[in-house]
Amino acid sequence: xxxxxxxxxxxxxxxxxxxxxxxxxxxxxxxxxxxxxxxxxxxxxxxxxxxxxxxxxxxxxxxxxxxxxxxxxxxxxxxxxxxxxxxxxxxxxxxxxxxxxxxxxxxxxxxxxxxxxxxxxxxxxxxxxxxxxxxxxxxxxxxxxxxxxxxxxxxxxxxxxxxxxxxxxxxxxxxxxxxxxxxxxxxxxxx
Amino acid sequence: xxxxxxxxxxxxxxxxxxxxxxxxxxxxxxxxxxxxxxxxxxxxxxxxxxxxxxxxxxxxxxxxxxxxxxxxxxxxxxxxxxxxxxxxxxxxxxxxxxxxxxxxxxxxxxxxxxxxxxxxxxxxxxxxxxxxxxxxxxxxxxxxxxxxxxxxxxxxxxxxxxxxxxxxxxxxxxxxxxxxxxxxxxxxxxx
Numbered sequence: 001x002x003x004x005x006x007x008x009x010x011x012x013x014x015x016x017x018x019x020x021x022x023x024x025x026x027x028x029x030x031x032x033x034x035x036x037x038x039x040x041x042x043x044x045x046x047x048x049x050x051x052x053x054x055x056x057x058x059x060x061x062x063x064x065x066x067x068x069x070x071x072x073x074x075x076x077x078x079x080x081x082x083x084x085x086x087x088x089x090x091x092x093x094x095x096x097x098x099x100x101x102x103x104x105x106x107x108x109x110x111x112x113x114x115x116x117x118x119x120x121x122x123x124x125x126x127x128x129x130x131x132x133x134x135x136x137x138x139x140x141x142x143x144x145x146x147x148x149x150x151x152x153x154x155x156x157x158x159x160x161x162x163x164x165x166x167x168x169x170x171x172x173x174x175x176x177x178x179x180x181x182x183x184x185x186x187x188x189x190x191x
Numbered sequence: 192x193x194x195x196x197x198x199x200x201x202x203x204x205x206x207x208x209x210x211x212x213x214x215x216x217x218x219x220x221x222x223x224x225x226x227x228x229x230x231x232x233x234x235x236x237x238x239x240x241x242x243x244x245x246x247x248x249x250x251x252x253x254x255x256x257x258x259x260x261x262x263x264x265x266x267x268x269x270x271x272x273x274x275x276x277x278x279x280x281x282x283x284x285x286x287x288x289x290x291x292x293x294x295x296x297x298x299x300x301x302x303x304x305x306x307x308x309x310x311x312x313x314x315x316x317x318x319x320x321x322x323x324x325x326x327x328x329x330x331x332x333x334x335x336x337x338x339x340x341x342x343x344x345x346x347x348x349x350x351x352x353x354x355x356x357x358x359x360x361x362x363x364x365x366x367x368x369x370x371x372x373x374x375x376x377x378x379x380x381x382x
Binding site for chain 1: 233236238239242254255256258266271272273276280304307308310311312
């Protein structure tokens with residue numbers, strides 16, 4: 001907040017934050033990854049949505065039209081790639097809840113996958129946006145698994161994210177600058 | 192070939208090879224990656240086919256049916272994952288030609304992607320199966336780019352694969368044991 005000479009506080013930054021609420025975490029991550037790619041900082045992509053194709057209409061040779069297909073549950077996380085020579089892998093979730101993230105939002109296959117990546121020494125984490133609070137956290141997989149093993153809760157409290165998560169900085173060019181967190185915590189030796 | 196006491200050669204190995212011709216390279220790679228995953232040797236997946244979804248029928252709540260969608264050209268290679276702590280990335284192509292692989296089979300976006308992975312120090316390569324010869328080769332990206340930069344040819348001759356490629360061993364359990372090639376050439380310091 002800017003402290004104006006007349007002693008009043010401007011709510012401007014708050015307004016700017018609200019204005020970007022229209023963007024989903026997925027859109028923000030796509031822009032972020034595109035930016036990272038353009039400046040050659042990292043090569044990270046979202047995997048396509050897995051779809052089981054049942055029927056295709058080949059009438060028009062140039063554009064085959066899929067006429068029957070079904071969504072499949074993912075075997076892996078949605079995002080992976082390479083950063084500073086290392087394998088990087090994450091899942092992203094957005095919730096409108098004020099108080100918690102429902103664990104069922106993360107598919108068991110995805111948790112299994114994250115565990116395997118951890119074993120193979122990849123950088124693996126979760127990005128969670130609490131849209132109500134307009135905050136996006138990075139949570140390292142090892143912390144996530146610690147939480148899961150220590151509790152029988154079916155959701156992770158917002159407070160836990162405040163404690164164990166790392167708030168991901170936002171800026172106009174890099175919507176969700178999660179690599180700055182990786183720089184500090186993984187390459188900076190904080191983890 | 193087995194040298195029988197009567198001096199005749201058995202064609203048995205040839206027959207066995209022929210019998211697996213029904214399997215596509217993609218199927219063989221899926222089985223291979225599944226095996227690597229099961230024995231916890233590596234975590235490597237094929238990315239889902241990219242599809243642009245236009246219309247979905249939500250009539251039945253449990254199974255949303257996609258009724259209009261189109262294939263998209265891929266931005267990246269089809270396969271990636273982690274092996275021995277390193278990022279690994281490849282594209283797989285199968286040809287029925289006796290003499291060459293048409294370069295147009297590899298999408299320009301995929302070549303761009305491979306170049307970027309090379310810059311970021313990932314392990315990146317091409318797996319090419321010549322189904323006529325029943326041979327599957329691994330070609331490292333740097334050799335592929337050397338070929339492309341040195342020639343204006345629109346296809347890569349089979350002979351070049353014999354020279355620059357590494358024949359990938361086949362066995363019953365591991366259909367396309369490409370990680371054994373990575374072990375020898377990348378970790379064994381042959382490259």
